[in-house]
Amino acid sequence: MPNMSLTKVPMPEDAPEIRNKNFEEVARGYTEAMAQEEADRCLNCKTRPCVGGCPVGVPIPEFISLIKAGDFIGAAKKIKEMNLLPAICGRVCPQESQCEKLCVRGIKGESVGIGRLERFAADYLLAHPEAAAEKPVSNGHKVAIVGSGPSGLSCAGELARQGYEVTVFEALHKAGGVLVYGIPEFRLPKSIVQQEIDNLKALGVAFETDFVVGKTATVDELFEDGFEAIFVGSGAGLPSFMKIPGEEFSGVYSANEFLTRINLMKAYQPDSTTPIMKPKKVAVVGGGNVAMDAARCAKRIGADEVTIVYRRTEKELPARLEEIHHAKEEGINFHMLVSPVEILGDENGWVRGIRCIKMEFGEPDASGRCRPVPVEGSEFEMEMDCVVMAIGNSPNPLISQTTKGLETNRKGCLVLTDEDALATTREGVFAGGDAVTGAATVILAMGAGKTAAKSIDNYIQGK
């Protein structure tokens, strides 16, 4: 008889007023007993609707059954057949709009905690490593991966398993891409990312940090160096600003800069020499996961008041539900249907506030979605000493600009000549993740990396 509780087994967490002062992981993870109790809520439906919601097709009922049976290692391996980085996805996937959205248990009550169970199994495997994976016999073919974020890591892993000699090039000093510079420690501990990277190293993947493809060497020079195919997974690393007056004042950050200073460069540690301002009143503009991350980081480095400013309503916030929930618990204010029109500065060029305008929903547009429009005469000011712009990123142009024959579209995204194979306009160059789609999710990028690995294998074997 399955566990018919209408709610998920609660996730152990520290009290909000304690955790919003430290950077330790908020969701502590299920114990074995909790995981089995939650796994018992799965009805093991024959139709497997959840699997249809997963961008990489993880065999969800199967791995949950293994957890039920107490075979946690087996469960993790089952996930890994389709998803190489489950400890990461279990933490950062927007499950409520993917697998869990389609769960039958969600019709009445909460869906099965698929993400939490995925994380449990993956963590169990990390804590109980079997004999280190042996480096496969080399097939003699060299492949270069540009960028060590989710798409690059999954592409590298798939290729290395097949015996390719893979080198991952990373511009920053640490591998992991957005998983280390963007997503904060309290949501995705860096040690988890490092373990996944170490696993890839054990498979023979080489990581070259401090290497900016397009500058340190171009794509053409990588080909000259003997790489037969190149995967571009350089992400969406060019921050957008609103183009409103005052964005140049000191105290205005892109979310990328704010998060990078705090996460990658450990500005939150007392002995760090990384400069970060210690703001008191912070406005975070935007409503996605990045905005929630920035707001919660601001609180943790000591801000008294942190406000999310978003031009639609709470219903439309693109962030994961769990992040919104956590942010609220931790005392983040949500100011909805508001859009900044100007950032105000003092005589020294420092932020002193923002001027906003209230928004309301207009008529539905062609897509049927209502666009927020400004309410005339509704402008008001809020006092702030820091403003973080978390309104999105577009792909970085360094590679497309320095590579002949590599075309991009109007938004700067790499153009694919074969969407299924993720082939770009340049022979031997494949691309996936945010560099192609614009800013999206970790799991979509990982799925793309995996697909590209297949295409690269076909391409090289077919030569």
Next chain:
Amino acid sequence: MRDLFKIVNKKVLNPTVTLLEIDAPRVAKKAEPGQFIILRVDENGERIPLTIADFDRERGTVTIIFQLVGATTKALGMMEVGDALADFVGPLGTPSHTEGLKKVAVIGGGVGCAIAYPVAKKLHEQGTVVHSIVGFRNQDLVILEDEFTAVSDIMKIMTDDGSYGTKGLVTDALKSLIDSGEEYDEVIAIGPVIMMKFVSKLTKEYGIKTTVSMNPIMIDGTGMCGGCRLTVGGETKFACVDGPDFDGHLVDFDQLMKRNMMYKPFEQEADCNLLKKGENANA
């Protein structure tokens, strides 16, 4: 394989300016005048951008010259030959445009001379007539005099207090050269923001194209953080990928000066952290 970024040569140029030559073959192979690198001194250090002062493709080395102004540059100044930097990435930014120039005035101010020098050298090597004007606060702070002299057709040294060369500002020397009938295709000015501002103001009056090199606060150097943004001709530009060279007549210097002050209060605190580390190491 990854370079080790060992220091192969160190020269203290004056009490506040140090030269380090770093073993970094990959960077040296691609470096051009006007480009910069980003380095970290150690595993917990911040990332700072420094413009490339010189490079030697055969030896595989890149030279940086820096002023000991903040916590990181002071830590860098404490390193010795044989020590290795944690990170040294580049070359970043767009190289200086020097093609087709027949006669150029190169203006360097203080440690900015370290960046102006490779540009002057490249111009000289390609046959451009180079008039160099370098300015310092006083005689003790003069750097690269011999190097500049070797690549310049006219060489002027200015000091604020007159303790060496001519007393006055670089703009005084530039103005008198222009007024004496010298006609420049371009003026290239690299130094303190305030100096670049006034050089640009002067050359605008004369209608001479002027290039300045920006060195704002940045993290990654690839366009990712947006911290290095500045306003050029009313448009937001990222110094790391759109620059560091910009049209001096279009840059909003006042805004940049304010932005560059952003971490001044923090620097003092970081200095303390650094000093604490030093004390612990000595203890």
